[in-house]
Amino acid sequence: MASFRYALRDTFRLLGRHWGLSILTLITAASVLYILGFTALFALNVRHMVSRIEGGLVVQVYMKKGERADEIHARLEANPMVSAVRVISPEEALERLRAKLGNQAKAVTLLGKNPLPWSLEIQVHKVEHITPLVRDLVVFPSVEEVLYSGKLVERLSTISRASSAISAGILILAVVISALVIFNTIRIAIYSRKEEIEVMLLIGATKTYISLPFVFQGMFLGAGGALLAVGGLWATYAAAVNAVRSALAFIDIIVNHRILVQFFFLLFATGATMGWMCSWLAVSRFTSRALRPK
Amino acid sequence: MDIRLAGVTKIFEPDIVALEDVYLSIDKGEFVYLVGTTGSGKTTLLRLISREYLPSRGQITVGDVNLRKISRGQLPFYRRDVGVVFQDYKLLPNLTVFENVAFVLEAMGIPPRIVKNRSNEVIDQVGLWRRRFLKPPQLSGGEQQRVAIARAMANSPSIFLADEPTGNLDLRTSEEIMRLLLSINAAGTTVIVATHDQYLVDAYRQRLVELHNGRLKRDERRGRYFIDGEL
Ligand SMILES: Nc1ncnc2c1ncn2[C@@H]1O[C@H](COP(=O)(O)OP(=O)(O)OP(=O)(O)O)[C@@H](O)[C@H]1O
Ligand SMILES: [Mg+2]
Numbered sequence: 119m120a121s122f123r124y125a126l127r128d129t130f131r132l133l134g135r136h137w138g139l140s141i142l143t144l145i146t147a148a149s150v151l152y153i154l155g156f157t158a159l160f161a162l163n164v165r166h167m168v169s170r171i172e173g174g175l176v177v178q179v180y181m182k183k184g185e186r187a188d189e190i191h192a193r194l195e196a197n198p199m200v201s202a203v204r205v206i207s208p209e210e211a212l213e214r215l216r217a218k219l220g221n222q223a224k225a226v227t228l229l230g231k232n233p234l235p236w237s238l239e240i241q242v243h244k245v246e247h248i249t250p251l252v253r254d255l256v257v258f259p260s261v262e263e264v265l266y267s268g269k270l271v272e273r274l275s276t277i278s279r280a281s282s283a284i285s286a287g288i289l290i291l292a293v294v295i296s297a298l299v300i301f302n303t304i305r306i307a308i309y310s311r312k313e314e315i316e317v318m319l320l321i322g323a324t325k326t327y328i329s330l331p332f333v334f335q336g337m338f339l340g341a342g343g344a345l346l347a348v349g350g351l352w353a354t355y356a357a358a359v360n361a362v363r364s365a366l367a368f369i370d371i372i373v374n375h376r377i378l379v380q381f382f383f384l385l386f387a388t389g390a391t392m393g394w395m396c397s398w399l400a401v402s403r404f405t406s407r408a409l410r411p412k
Numbered sequence: 413m414d415i416r417l418a419g420v421t422k423i424f425e426p427d428i429v430a431l432e433d434v435y436l437s438i439d440k441g442e443f444v445y446l447v448g449t450t451g452s453g454k455t456t457l458l459r460l461i462s463r464e465y466l467p468s469r470g471q472i473t474v475g476d477v478n479l480r481k482i483s484r485g486q487l488p489f490y491r492r493d494v495g496v497v498f499q500d501y502k503l504l505p506n507l508t509v510f511e512n513v514a515f516v517l518e519a520m521g522i523p524p525r526i527v528k529n530r531s532n533e534v535i536d537q538v539g540l541w542r543r544r545f546l547k548p549p550q551l552s553g554g555e556q557q558r559v560a561i562a563r564a565m566a567n568s569p570s571i572f573l574a575d576e577p578t579g580n581l582d583l584r585t586s587e588e589i590m591r592l593l594l595s596i597n598a599a600g601t602t603v604i605v606a607t608h609d610q611y612l613v614d615a616y617r618q619r620l621v622e623l624h625n626g627r628l629k630r631d632e633r634r635g636r637y638f639i640d641g642e643l
Contacts, residue, residue, distance in 0.1 A: 121521040317502045320464065321563070322492035323519035325484075409484050411466040 125330035132307050132335050140339065143303040147296045147343025147389065148350070154292035155351045155385050161285035162381065166372050168245065168278040171270075177248060177255075178265040179238040185260040187236045199247035200240055208234040235262065245275040293392065296343065301396040304336050308404050316408055325405045332401040333394060340393020344386045351382070413475035413493070413570050413602065414439050415461060420470035422456050422626075430456040432626045433470070438604065440570070443597045445613050446606040447637060448623035454606035455499060457623070458573045461604070462494050463487060474571070492520060495564030499575035499606075501556050503548040503563075509535060510544045513563050520567060534562040538592060554585040561589065565596055572596055572603045578612060590616055610637040 133140050181187050187205045194203045206214075211234040242248055248266055255264050308315065315328055355378070362371045372378065415438040422431040431453045438444055446454045459465045460472055463479050472479045474490075482490055503512050510531055517527040535544050538558040548556050557577055564572060574593060578586035590612050597603040607613065613620065613636070620635030621628065 120518070120523045120527075123524070124518045313502075314504050317504060318515070318519055319488070320462070320491065320496065320498075320502070321516050321519065322488045322490075322567075323516075324488045327519050327521070406484070409487060411463060 121327060121330070125327070125334060128331035129334035129338065132311075132331055133338065135310065136303075136307055139303055139306060143299055143339050144342050144346065146299045147339060148346035150292045150296045150299075151344050151347035151385060151389055152350050154289055155347055155381075156354070157285045157288045159351065159355060159381070161281045162377075163372055164281040165278055167370050168274050170370050171274060175242065175245065175248065175267065177240040177242070177251060179240065179255055179261055180263045180265070181236040182260055182262045183235055185236065187238050190255070190258060190261070191238060194238070194240060197251070199242050199244075199251055201243045202241040204239045206237045206239060208232045208236060211237060245278070293388070296340070296389070297392050297396050300336055300339055300393050301400050303339065304332050304397040304400040307335060308332060308401055315404065319405065319408050325402065325409070328405055329398065329401040333397045336393040336397025336400075337390050338393070340396070341386060341390035344389025347389070348382045348385055351385075415571070415602065416471075416473045417460075418471045420460065420467045420472060422453070422460060422465060423468040429626050431460070431467075431623075434626075434628050436621065436628065436631070438602060440602055441597070441600050442602055443594070443618045444604045445618055445620045445635075446604055446623065447608070447613065447620060448629070450608075452623040453626040454623060455575055458496070458575055458604065458606060461571070462496050462573060463490060492567055493569050494571045494573060495567070495569035497557075497560045497564045497574040497577050499579070501548075501560040503556060503559055505548050508545050508547055509540055509551070509559050512548070512559055513566050516563055516566050530566060534566050537565075538562045539588070554581045554589075557581065557589060558592075561592060568601075570601060572601050574603070574605045576607055577605060578607060578609050583611065586612055613637040
């Protein structure tokens, strides 16, 4: 417990001694994490929009005249790609048509008999599922026609994949850059206290005792940078939400607070963990070398 | 804790033989002068005992610990039991006298109140009470020497190694430091002092071990600095 207090005191001494460098590191980590958070939020929104559209995507299957849909319905229910299936009887289809067309619908029933076939409405979990599903459905002899918005589907999944790939790339880059910056700052701090550390090791200080202030410093810089980034992102995102709502109302931006808070927390944890690991690595390399007997 | 060196040789790459085939046995509570011309291997011997160096050949045991077998994790705990006054003091110039002494105790996880009491106690013992808030560059050589001694004795080690603790000091200060070392020894601590100080060695006769070109030349119970007739 006492050790912990000494470590905290020394952490602030370290930060104070290198305040210029500390601020620079903080700003760098914050900027890089901001860029990371920004792209991730962008990708998250693209995913969200795609899934919104996906939710509305329906594959419609029309049966041949006189064929019922029960067999296909049963098979689709067992299919893991399918999120919902509904059988539409000719009567229901006629009701819908009436509702849509009003008086003009009378023409349909002029023949006296309902001319509409049995049909199915299928919803899938993901856009990618549509193409294979359609391929499976068209081979049924009882199926007359399968309708779906093919081109849109393919484009959407391409966009979604690309934005995920780009944000993953930026994520790796951002983590590497901020890790290097923090690692380097800690190394400079260690070298500025080189003699002190060597004397401490000669006198019987443990590796943990020596490392703690540096590890705290690294965590402080990582977490602090992340906190600044989260603040910046919050402001930017709030502005973006307003702008989108007034100018581009058709775009469905994420405003779910729980998702956003989770996301920001993840960003913060990333920063802190990174700071912790980098500083531990830097200081433990140094002490191990210093403790090796000659 | 007894210190035993058996056939200890220390060779620095590529071919500097600092110590050669040294057998030496020091019992718990002894006071030993380590003398010899410059470059004879005194500092090397002390550094082998504090496990800064490992011997090239031979074994060193302290108590029942073979120094070769100490792991990196155990090393700090071994060193806490060996107080060292370095030839170049190794005081931290940015810390005050008090802080220089206190940080050894802090490193051991001792609570602040006890750290404060014990630090003040040893600082008072070495006579630096009124200098406790000064930093090493503001102190005289003898005062810095005494800070180094206070730091090494702060956690009451069982072995006390002092490398030329009276180098460059006037007679009066040297005697004060000598009395300090003797009082540490009187409390039961094994003390090994590497020194060139002929006056002290002859005035306070103790066991004397002389090295010459890395070899053990003399080991006398109450030896004089020079062998009779050498002068
Ligand atoms: N780290 C080292 N690397 C190479 N050679 C060394 C090292 N340490 C000591 N030596 C050599 O070993 C020999 C013994 O050195 P040591 O420091 O033990 O002598 P000493 O008896 O303490 O001398 P002094 O009285 O001048 O302090 C010297 O020749 C020195 O150059
Ligand atoms: Mg020496």
